Amino acid sequence: ETGVTQTPRHLVMGMTNKKSLKCEQHLGHNAMYWYKQSAKKPLELMFVYNFKEQTENNSVPSRFSPECPNSSHLFLHLHTLQPEDSALYLCASSQEGLADYEQFFGPGTRLTVL
Amino acid sequence: GQQVMQIPQYQHVQEGEDFTTYCNSSTTLSNIQWYKQRPGGHPVFLIQLVKSGEVKKQKRLTFQFGEAKKNSSLHITATQTTDVGTYFCAGPLSGGSNYKLTFGKGTLLTVNP
Numbered sequence: 046e047t048g049v050t051q052t053p054r055h056l057v058m059g060m061t062n063k064k065s066l067k068c069e070q071h072l073g074h075n076a077m078y079w080y081k082q083s084a085k086k087p088l089e090l091m092f093v094y095n096f097k098e099q100t101e102n103n104s105v106p107s108r109f110s111p112e113c114p115n116s117s118h119l120f121l122h123l124h125t126l127q128p129e130d131s132a133l134y135l136c137a138s139s140q141e142g143l144a145d146y147e148q149f150f151g152p153g154t155r156l157t158v159l
Numbered sequence: 160g161q162q163v164m165q166i167p168q169y170q171h172v173q174e175g176e177d178f179t180t181y182c183n184s185s186t187t188l189s190n191i192q193w194y195k196q197r198p199g200g201h202p203v204f205l206i207q208l209v210k211s212g213e214v215k216k217q218k219r220l221t222f223q224f225g226e227a228k229k230n231s232s233l234h235i236t237a238t239q240t241t242d243v244g245t246y247f248c249a250g251p252l253s254g255g256s257n258y259k260l261t262f263g264k265g266t267l268l269t270v271n272p
Contacts, residue, residue: 076258087163088202088247088262101259135201139258146190146251146258150201 048072051136058085058126066121066126066154068136076141078148079111082133094119095141099123126158163250164271165263173271174206180266182248189251191231192260197244205233205246240270 050070056063070077081093093101094113108130110122119136133155137148165174172178182191190209196204206215208224208231215222221234235242245267249260 085264090259090261093259095258098233124256141258145207146192146260147204147207148192148202148260150203150252152201 046120048060048140049136049149051134051151051154053154054152055157057158058123059124060128062120062126063124064090065123066134066136066156068121068151070117070119070136070138070149070151072106072138072140072149074138074140074149075116076139077113077116078120078137078139079100079121080135080137080150082153083131087137092121123156128158131156131158163248163261165266167266168264169267169269171269171271172238174240175237178238178242178268180233180246180248180268182231182233182263184229184250187228189228190210192224192249193231193233194247194249194262195244196247196265200244202247216260222226238268240272243268243270246251259271 050069052067076095078093081091083088090103091105092111108125112120133153135153136151139148166181167178170178171229175250182265190207192207195201208222211228212226213224219236223232229243231248245265247262247265249262251259
């Protein structure tokens with residue numbers, strides 16, 4: 046276990062549904078990330094939060110809405126998704142300010158949009 | 160935009176053979192990281208290289224960072240079935256902080272016992 050948990054592990058939703066992905070890190074880190082991993086594509090950075098402040102939004106469509114209530118929790122709110130949004134969504138955390146920039150990934154949420 | 164390219168995309172070897180994956184960036188990197196993702200798993204950090212020409216070893220794995228800090232390689236000696244997985248390199252976004260990474264597409268390694 047890496048100290049980063051994600052729920053749910055699997056999610057199937059229709060295009061009109063609203064759902065949320067949850068991530069929690071137990072490592073005391075100050076930076077958290079959402080990544081999208083699709084087949085045959087590189088891991089794509091979606092959002093970065095540093096000390097609860099969003100510091101990166103990588104041109105992500107507004108149907109994805111992140112929320113970071115504190116440095117340990119990160120949410121990704123989903124609404125009116127498209128089938129091409131089906132992917133593995135990975136949360137990661139790291140400690141900004143150290144010499145090593147190692148990121149710790151959670152197990153991911155496998156999302157299928159019907 | 161900045162790109163990080165990896166080759167080969169796939170590599171199948173017999174157990175005991177060596178394996179190498181190469182990573183090239185379109186821009187100079189302040190550091191490069193390597194991750195491994197087992198089938199059905201999530202990326203796990205392997206190592207970070209920072210200095211030009213740096214070489215680091217972890218048992219059968221050897222990591223190199225190019226002199227120009229635009230390329231890197233991972234070499235596995237005498238592969239084992241436990242080495243199966245996808246190996247990713249990642250570097251910081253150009254002009255961005257070191258923790259905002261651009262990942263390569265990865266090299267999927269399969270090992271025939």
